[in-house]
Amino acid sequence: MTLSLPHHYREILKGLGEDPEREGLLDTPKRAAKAMQYLCHGYEQNLEEIVNGALFASDNDEMVILKDIELYSLCEHHLLPFIGKAHVAYIPTGRVLGLSKLARIVDMFARRLQIQENLTRQIADAIQDVTQASGVAVVIEAKHMCMMMRGVEKQNSTMNTSVMLGAFRESNTTRMEFLQLIGRSK
Structure with missing residues (x-):
């Protein structure tokens, strides 16, 4: 079973000593995963489609x-x-x-x-x-x-x-x- 990207961000927050359950961080794993997918969307593109x-x-x-x-x-x-x-x-x-x-x-x-x-x-x-x-x-x-x-x-x-x-x-x-x-x- 593959863990989701938001799960990994949650674990990173924990590893930093943060509480992913605190109010300001509740949706951070989802937002960070969505941002990373956007920042790396070039992997989903190819030259033929671009041209x-x-x-x-x-x-x-x-x-x-x-x-x-x-x-x-x-x-x-x-x-x-x-x-x-x-x-x-x-x-x-x-x-x-x-x-x-x-x-x-x-x-x-x-x-x-x-x-x-x-x-x-x-x-x-x-x-x-x-x-x-x-x-x-x-x-x-x-x-x-x-x-x-x-x-x-x-x-x-x-x-x-x-x-x-x-x-x-x-x-x-x-x-x-x-x-x-x-x-x-x-």
Whole structure:
């Protein structure tokens, strides 16, 4: 028999020395379980459903960029949030992806237990798989509560990760254009 997620939160409260029967905590196990399921709903999604056929013929072969995509994820090491933004770009080869799909791809992978390095790679690979672009670039900058609330307690640190595929990896000029357009290059 599998125990329910709320039961496990109840046990965590007990393990912390709390009384799960006190007024303020009576519904906390249910609320916490519901919140965790929402925060991790990316496991219930897949790329095909997210894209939903939103690829459109286009003669454009110039860089497409969507920047400042908010993201919220949970560190797989501590189950604490990391919060930031993603900047994504691709160079189309005959087809463009519906704009909102880029943000949905970011969300699908962010709403799983993650480390930022893997999240960046997963987003880039997914966009490459869907678009067959000649290049894909993803930069993520995020603040990690596991660094801010515990451990070294560094409040102003931001982690930056990037993945460059195809033309963004092969051409310094293309990479620099992307970084300048998202404001990350001097």
